[in-house]
Amino acid sequence: MKVSIDKNSGYCFGVEFAIQMAEDEMENGEELFCLGDIVHNSMEVQRLHRKGLRIIDREQLQELRDCKVLIRAHGEPPETYKLALENNIELIDASCPVVLKLQNRVKHAFDSGKAANAQIVLYGQVGHAEVIGLAGQTGDEAIIVTTEEDLSKIDFTRPVTLFSQTTKSTKGFYHIKGLIEERLRQANQDSTQPLFDANDSICRQVSNREPQLARFSTEHDVIVFVSGKKSSNGKALYSVCKQHNPNSYFVENEDELEEAWFAQAESVGICGATSTPMWLMEQVAGSIAAIEGAAV
Template sequence: MFNLNVDIDINSGFCFGVVYAIEMAEDILKEDGQLYCLGDIVHNDEEVKRLEEQGLEIINHERLKDIRDSKILIRAHGEPPSTYQLALENNIELIDASCPVVLKLQNRIKNSYDKEETIYIYGKHGHAEVVGLLGQTSNNAVVFQDLEELDLEELPREITLYSQTTKSTDKFYEINEVLRENGISVKTNDTICRQVSNRDKELRNFATNFDVIVFVSGTKSSNGKVLYKVCKEQNERTYFVSSIQDVKAEWFGMNESVGICGATSTPMWLMEDIKCHLEKL
């Protein structure tokens, strides 16, 4: 017995957008016993598995083309206009669980596009949210993950800048500053979700308070990879796990303190299960 003192970070776990999507899915599954979801409802295999056992079926956009007369859930990341158009054509009832923060951002980008502004989006290439944002511009906006992707000398002298909602606030404003220093007039739209962006600051404090940090996240979660790195920078004894099976006893010593935290896509029940497991070591 290691006699570990284990605490869970109260700020970790699902953001409100993910909570909203999962609650909607659970309500329909209780009523109908089956529901399609376009893409993983959350980037966490354990949570997806739990919902699949209740009747959730994950589909991709290719499969969507062949489905008719059914209910399909749109997850928190949102979707481009083409998905809504296809749903109309195929008599699909869309259960729209798009995060309100994402929907607001989509609307603002659409307004900018209608005004024929030159739109740049700071975000991850191919990310589901970014695909939805690009769709508001008929895929005419420029997406970049890092300033190195852009030729600052060739950039238009006036641009409208947006960001994926889960990006770092500090990095977003650093980008703004560099663009302005290079003579580019930037119409800045800060649409970053503070519930997500503040997690890194909270975790920096949390990670320093324990001997060992167990970071719980799905391997597909971009947010998880970023926040794990934040914890690792503060506490070298930080370990990434996706399930109880990943936990190794050799990480711990007698009477040590252990902090459990996770991404915005990490379910609290999973962190609680890992806590119970550690307390039995």
């Protein structure tokens, strides 16, 4: 049995940048706070905790004074920066450049759309760190939609500007876009004014992994997808694997592997989310290789 790791899997630029910044700050053994999990992968969070990274939530942030806090790749709303100034907190800002650019676009669309009574709609996961930061650019007036049922929150007699969380599925975005477009058309049949501005703001470093994973999944008898259970990107990419190879399994680490999965397999492919470290995929591959007859 041959075990292969997908060379396209592993950290995206934004996550790699944030983790490198955190490690650089902790080089001298100093404790560093991080607002939320630095990455949606518990194994990596545990590794960095041993180095001195302490995860805090927004309530705990309000109690901190005179310290350093890392802003992770997902970005933060304006209120976080305001609080940091008030509490003399030094922010180590590791916001992903792609997310920062999107925040600026959302804010500009919100400000410029006020005269037309336009609505900002975000295709994303409620409560996701990136979405909190994006919605914060609108004073939390943005409408967040995840499913078709959520479209009932939109007033289709008013203009709509649509954006997407950067890590959402491209297919899902265009499905929601089509539904909004059709409902706007039905509600405004007599209007000659443009009512819809759709912006595909999905990160191409993420979306390009979908076709790559589709190909990788068909090249192996069994696929083991390694990801943290909290990862939105992980869930989306795993669904791609499962769609193209029914013998695909989702694991957080090597402890969740089952030997029965590999009984008839001649080749096993290991892949993961943009929040999955390469060292963890190598660890999983090593455990599979420990099964008799396997080779990495």
